Amino acid sequence: MQFLNKKREEGDPGAERIAARIAAQIIRWQISVVTTINRRVNRYTKAGQRKFLWMFCAVWIAVICFNFFHAQQTTTIGKVRPDYLPIHIGQPSDIPEPDKKPILRTDSLTIKK
Numbered sequence: 001m002q003f004l005n006k007k008r009e010e011g012d013p014g015a016e017r018i019a020a021r022i023a024a025q026i027i028r029w030q031i032s033v034v035t036t037i038n039r040r041v042n043r044y045t046k047a048g049q050r051k052f053l054w055m056f057c058a059v060w061i062a063v064i065c066f067n068f069f070h071a072q073q074t075t076t077i078g079k080v081r082p083d084y085l086p087i088h089i090g091q092p093s094d095i096p097e098p099d100k101k102p103i104l105r106t107d108s109l110t111i112k113k
Contacts, residue, residue: 041049 044052
């Protein structure tokens, strides 16, 4: 456990003060948001809170399902001819026409000038 015995390097005291001030502001903001939410939630009875939770979960699940099924219907991949192989580096990326001569599958390093 040698890492526990290492001494910490002294940093810039100005930067340390600024970091502490920023951390305190973030914690203060989190506490204020939590107290506001707790105040609003505690206005309702336990049954009302449970009903709100179930409604929130149902809406969230409905949105996820809609996105999943909508994405499956709209995303299609075009069919490629079965004899078509991906073209190598340095060559055009479009599918060659059937009546044209096939493009040689070489990269720019093997082409001699």
